[in-house]
Structures are given as structure tokens and as C-alpha cells.
Amino acid sequence: MEFRFTEEQQMIRETAAGFLADCSTSAAVREAMATESGHDLSLWRQLCDDLYLHAITLPESMGGMGLGYVELVAVMEQMGRYLACSPFFATVGQALPALQLAGGEAATPWLERLLAGETAGLAWIGREAPGCDAVTATCTPTADGYRISGDYRLVVDGHTAGLLVLAARLPDSRGREGVHLFVVDAEHAGLHRQWTPTLDQTRHLARVQVDGLELPAEACLTGDGQGGAILEQVLQLATVALAAEQVGVAQQVQDLAVQYTKEREQFGRPIASFQAIKHKAADMMLRTEVARSACYYAACVADEAWQGGALADELSEAAAIAKSYCSEAALLNAGEALQMHGGVGFTWEYDVHLYFKRAKASELMLGNVSEHREALARLLLDEGEQA
Template sequence: MPAVEGENEDRTALREAVRDVLADHASPEQVRAALDAGPSEALWSALVKVGLPTLHVGEELGGQGGSPGDLAAALEECGVALAPSPLLSVGVAVSLLAATGAPSVPALLADAAAGSVVTVALAEGSAGWLAAPGTSAVPAGDGWELTGVKCYVTDPVGARLVVSATTPDGPGLFVVEPGVATVEVHGGLDLLRPVGTVTLSSAPATLLLEGVPAAEALLTWSRTAAVLLAAEQVGLAQACLDLAVEYAKVRVQFGKPIGSFQAIKHLCADMLLAVEGSRSLLWSATGILDDGRGADPTDDEAELVCATTAGHCADAAVTVAQDCLQVHGGIGFTWEHVCHLYLRRAKADEVLFGSPSYWRERAVSVLERQVAAAAS
């Protein structure tokens, strides 16, 4: 993938560094091997050395002092390569830890910066990520105990968990250490990203934040999580576009490259529009997050842009991945070809932090508030 027009030299250098790591540790052959072996420890170690787990957190909390846009650029490159690593899981969990501002956060981020995996455990059944949790939290000595079941937890094995639960004083956010919860990994649609269910049975936990501040932290975090996921989706959509165009140049039918046929031309043109539209929205959303406006729960523009980006990029990634497979024809449906891996990730990402319809509802809510305010 070429350099992104308009990015500064630092971010361009970051992309190049990530591409070098991916070239060494996430080649097509290495990605294929991860289908059996699981996420690559060598790749994760290399990404940690680049400083990616806490890249987007301020130095005052122990982070690298970068911005969400920096991590988004790295995740876009990882999306291109289908990188089998927990970077997305760790990135969004670190964002939630930072959003709480709890005294224990610097120590937790130091562990993450050293390569310790941390992931969020928020969803329960069909309820949304921000729904009132059924998991209960009760005081126990100097700490807390949590009881409940969390679903759709990405990269859960051996990971520290950031868990939402209901306390006597309202919603709460907690840290659960590895080994104190029962983790069951099940076969997900994305064969390169482990997903599991976490069962908590009077599991010891440390409180980060509770009450209204916890609810606000979850709201603002959801914007960052959605935009970071959108970056991965833009990357995989770009990879699918590149695959389709390259195949259309070399696949010959009726004596001509299929790229010379009008139907294929139009399909590739539509794919290009979807990718560039997604990248434009991602650019706007990361700009808002980098300015710190995403952390304000009352900022309607931040909510509108991030929600619109999340919904559009999810749809675009799925559409482009499906069109890529269509361009490839019969070979695209085979196990040996990479098309299905991109489509699987696109479909899994589509609902990872909320479906496109959920994000559009959030965007429409902003517009309704603005219309009501203008009419009053």
C-alpha cells in the first residue's frame, strides 16, 4: 500500500516501520501458518518493540505520547497484512484503561507496553457493549468479587481483562487478572483472531471507576474503539482492492484480461470509491480523536463523525471483500486462496464493537438533537 497523502513525516515513518515488521513476521505463508498455530508470538514481540501497545496514550500515564491516529495508522497496515496479533484487542483495552484515569493505570500500561496482553470483556449475550451489565460486583475485603458471563472477548487466553459490572452504586469498570476467570475459546468466523467466553464466579477484581464517571468513560471509549477498528477495516478493504485489480490484469478470458471487461471495470471502480470514502472518514475521525474532542461525552460533532465512520467502514470492508471474491471467481472460493480470510475478518469486524445499524442510530440521535435544538 502506498503512503497516505497528507500524512506527516512521523506517521509515514511509523507506517514504514510497521510494514517492515509485517514483512518479516506476517508474510502470506506466516499468516497461513497462524491458522493452525494461533497468533504469532514473534510478530507480537516485534510490534511491542516498535512501541505500539501504548503508542496512543500520553506520557503522563506511562504511554508513548502518540495519538489515536498513530495507532490507527499501524492498525491499517495490520489490516492489509491480516496480521495475526492481539494489537487491536490491546489497543482498545489500553484506551479504556486510560479513559478511567485510575491511579493503577500507569502500572497496568507499563505491563501492556512490555507485551502483556490486555483485552476488554464487556458484552453479554445479545446486549450491546454499553448496555447495563448483568455481571454483578460486590465488595470483598479490600477488593471486589465479580460474577457473570462475558461474550465475544477477543484474544482472551492468558489476558488481563477490563470488565464492566454493576455495583451497588451503579456501573463499574474493573481489572481481572489472568487465571482467575474461566476462559472458553470457541471457533469464530475470523480464523486469525481468537474469540471466547469468560465466566466469572466470585472472581477477585480491582475497581477502576464506578458510577456516572464509569458510564461516561465507556461512552467516550466506544468512539476510540470504533475508530481503531475502522482503521483495520480500511486496511483490509485496501488489500482486497489491490488483490482484485492485480488479478483482473492477469486473468485472461476469451483472449483478453478480465480487467478489460466493463463489468469488472465498474466493480473495481466501485471498490475504489468505497475504500477512498472510508479512508476520508477515518482521517476525519482520527483528527477529532487526536484533538482530544472524543473524550468529551457532550461533543456532538465527535459523536457524529466517529459513529458515521464506524458504520460506513464496516459496510465498506464487507462489500469490498465480497467484490474481491467476485472478481476472483471460482478460485476465490477455495480454501487455498486468501480471499476468504479477508471476507471472514470483514464479517467478524462488522459487529465487533457494534453493528453498522447501531452506529447509524447513534449518528441519527445526534442529528435529531441538533434539529430539535434548532427548532426551539
């Protein structure tokens, strides 16, 4: 299969790249990551008001762009390349698909808030486990709605989001069974948020504690038996978006390393002329291109899933392939870039260490390489048994 961006998709990609090259510079990233919010609000406003990128997947009937996941992946790749300190992934890559897939008409007021530029986050992780097994918060039905209690970890931009989508399960339920998705204003009483400093300073995570949070019935976005399947689909879509960001990281550290080796001289000539350095650069390029191919294929499958197309059933497989390849490419390329920079690669003055930290943190987010390859093995074995 030959993949080519359409003229419109290429224009979106180039627009995002040009904007981020100007606005998400090394100095801007370092300034934003040092703040508690972890992002520059003016950058987010420009992404929304000037470029309208936050509305890529929102339907035209609501005032959105009405596009799909190929376009979103094109933008996310540039987000990774320029280490954009922005709530874009949390809002557009995680919370927004949860609202669109789960909410129906009930989600319209919340989607309108996102269209206006408000930020959002998705909270589901209570313990280390894949998919719905990570949900430990409980939702107990009451006379007027639900009472939610639980402790959410690793919520991307959860401490600054304007609204939160919470996953919780009915008491004594397991797996997909009994999982519901709720939407709540982040300032609601009974909800406590705290920034959790981590390895990757360019993406801030938070802990969200919910103790007896009372919500009306309309805050529940999912009906009986739907929440678990919807949450898993949302996580697969988010995995594809994160894989695209990793492709951008892999590409940028490759470019930084090659540029440095052209400038650094040893024994009277640039170290880029040494055969060992050429081999490293060639391996980096190969990893990046393989990862990009896997990611773009996953984007096409995600687009089908988003629109209810024929390839929707292949989303879990495509997401696992993309995330495993892209995680490995970003992390190995970042490690090679550090080596090619020599001792200065570890110093604060160079940006390579920032990309290395993003690569490592994103490798662990939404399933690491081993977990996704195990998932692929299970899929293949199940298909073999059925055949």
C-alpha cells in the first residue's frame, strides 16, 4: 500500500510544523516546563484561535473541522518534533474522543466548551494494568445519580484541565464489566488535584483524588455495558496519537545528531565523516522510517474506526504495532543521539536530554513495548486457534 498525504493534509502538517518551529523553540519549551502548569497558555490560545487545530476531529455541524485521525497524526508528529508544551494531547488525543464516542447529545455542552478553547483530561488509571483493568475508582448509584470515589494516577495535565472525564466501575465488577465514563467540571467539590513531578519535565502529570463525589445521572456518558468497550477504543486511539508524537521525537533527535556531527571536528575533520557515525545515523533513519510507516498505517485504521469503517476491528492490532515500533524508535534514537553528541549530550545546555526523557516517559505511557508485543502475540495466537 502506498501512503500519500492529500494536499489538504500536507498543508495541515506544514502549517503545524511552521508554527511550532517559531513558537515552540528551545527557550520557550524550557520556560514552559519550569512552571507548575507545564505549558504556555498563549501557545494554546494560538493553536485554538489562529490555527483551529484543537477542532480537527470535531464535526462541522458543531463548528469543527470535521477531519479525522490522519490529520490528527500529522499534527501530533510535529508536536513531538518540537516538544510542544501544550495540553493538546490530553485534550484532543484523550478527553475529546471519550466525549465524542461516549456522550452523544449529552456531551454537546462539554464539546462546545472544548471548541471554545477549554482544556480537558482523561483519568482512568488506578493501578498498573492494561485497559479497563487499570480502573479502580468506584461509582455507586444513588437516588439522583452516582457517588464516585477513587484515586487516579498519571493524569496528563490533570491539574490544569478545565474539565475531566473520569472512568469508574460499579462495585464488585471486573474488566470491561461495570465501567462507566463521567464528565465533571474540574473545580467541582469533592475533587482534589495535585501536580506530580516526573522524569519528563515537558509533559506534566497529576494525581486526582475523588472522595464521595456526587454527580447527577446526566454526568454519566455511557449506558450499561458500553463504558468498558468505549474506554478501550479511546485508549487505542490515544495510543495511535502518542505513537505519532514518538515519530516526531525520533526524527528530531536524528536531525539534531546529524547536524552536530557535521559541526564537531576530531582529528582534523567532522566526525560525521567517520564510518561508525554514518552507521549510527543510517540505523536511526531506518528506525524512524519504519516507525513512521507503522504509525501512518495505524492512523488510517484509526480513521476507519472513528468513522465506523470496515477496518475498525483492526484498531487494537494497528495501535499495538505502531506503539511498539514508535516507542522503540524514539528511545533508541534518543540514546544514539546522546552518544553521538558525546559528553555534552547529557548537559543542560543541549536539548537532546529533553527528548530522551520524553522518549522514555512516552514509552511507558499507554503500554510499553513488551506489553504491546504480548498483546499482538495473543491476537495472532487467538486467530491461529480459530483457523
